[in-house]
């Protein structure tokens with residue numbers, strides 16, 4: 045079969061993109077290195093264990109399936125509406141998990157593999173791809189564990205420093221969950237008129253208790269392949285804290301130049317948060333990258349004054365992760381601006397999670413199908429979960445501090461006015477459904 049588009053990587057994103065294109069009537073070549081013979085470069089990633097397409101490398105959960113008050117549940121619903129293969133197979137292979145959508149991982153992967161194998165428009169080629177094709181439409185969906193030779197090629201095509209190798213991530217907090225009666229906006233030494241940071245003050249006792257919590261908190265154990273040296277500038281906070289009780293007060297928790305408006309003095313220590321998206325709904329805790337277990341992070345970080353009710357859009361973590369600086373490099377339909385025949389999809393674009401990776405694969409597939417059919421496709425509106433996630437990746441996020449991100453309401457245009465949080469979530473999802481309907485009708 046001569047193909048019309050080449051998809052590299054048969055994970056969550058590549059499988060979904062292949063399905064969307066094939067269903068639209070286009071012939072797809074899908075290259076996957078797992079299961080390839082040795083002379084075709086066959087190899088596993090450090091996390092995959094089978095040669096099944098769309099293998100889930102860690103948990104078996106697609107998270108909440110509540111489409112009324114949860115952003116990931118909403119994106120499930122939107123993907124179902126758009127004929128997602130990943131959601132179809134997830135629903136078929138669902139296992140009991142309360143309000144979450146969890147799957148039998150083997151049945152799920154087998155179902156996706158069977159559907160793609162049986163599709164007359166798809167040819168699955170078991171091979172490792174080491175070079176980016178020079179011409180013809182391509183979707184790169186090789187994930188966070190892209191094989192090294194291709195990763196080098198991508199680095200060359202995007203500019204060497206644009207391909208980020210990232211080991212530690214810091215938590216991100218929803219702005220509306222920060223207590224601004226305790227925290228205050230200021231820049232250190234109040235330079236100019238800018239008040240760029242949210243500052244959370246700590247007394248000596250609070251700081252010492254926090255330090256002890258960091259030392260004693262339960263840490264995630266890592267597989268051997270994740271045991272890479274830390275970059276000094278991206279060191280987990282508990283590793284820095286272990287160097288001495290005052291290390292953090294001379295580092296990310298430095299109080300100098302920050303007058304607390306309630307006392308007129310510098311606190312004993314300060315936790316700073318920096319804006320993380322253009323609309324200011326999300327803020328990251330500066331220097332707080334960590335490998336503490338998630339429950340431990342929530343418990344400990346809520347002891348920080350001002351963050352006692354913090355809701356986290358993303359918690360910290362530590363694993364090897366390859367992704368590109370998408371907000372700078374990709375256009376609104378996921379094409380590499382420098383080489384528009386190449387689209388990127390999945391976690392390599394800087395989204396985070398199975399569902400998000402498949403969602404971006406779905407959009408990449410649809411954009412490519414529209415282009416092959418000679419029509420332009422308008423991206424979904426930012427009021428939808430698909431549109432909000434895409435918008436974040438392709439422009440809304442700050443390129444210099446861009447980090448992997450799950451879908452969450454902080455990515456949506458804010459709903460303002462005095463409403464209860466539960467009502468506000470419903471307002472987001474209802475607005476999204478209306479917007480998706482209008483977009484589909486158009």
Ligand SMILES: Cc1cc2nc3c(=O)[nH]c(=O)nc-3n(C[C@H](O)[C@H](O)[C@H](O)COP(=O)(O)OP(=O)(O)OC[C@H]3O[C@@H](n4cnc5c(N)ncnc54)[C@H](O)[C@@H]3O)c2cc1C
Nearest residue numbers: 053055056057077102103173186187191390391397398401
């Ligand atoms: C260790 C780890 C644990 C994770 N745990 C979770 C979790 O529990 N829940 C969650 O929601 N998300 C998790 N993620 C994040 C992420 O959502 C998944 O990695 C997700 O699978 C990403 O989808 P993807 O399609 O972008 O990449 P993948 O699903 O990884 O698919 C990429 C595919 O490309 C293939 N490939 C790579 N290089 C080449 C090449 N040169 N030629 C041909 N094929 C190639 C790979 O073999 C793979 O099949 C985890 C990530 C990692 C690394």
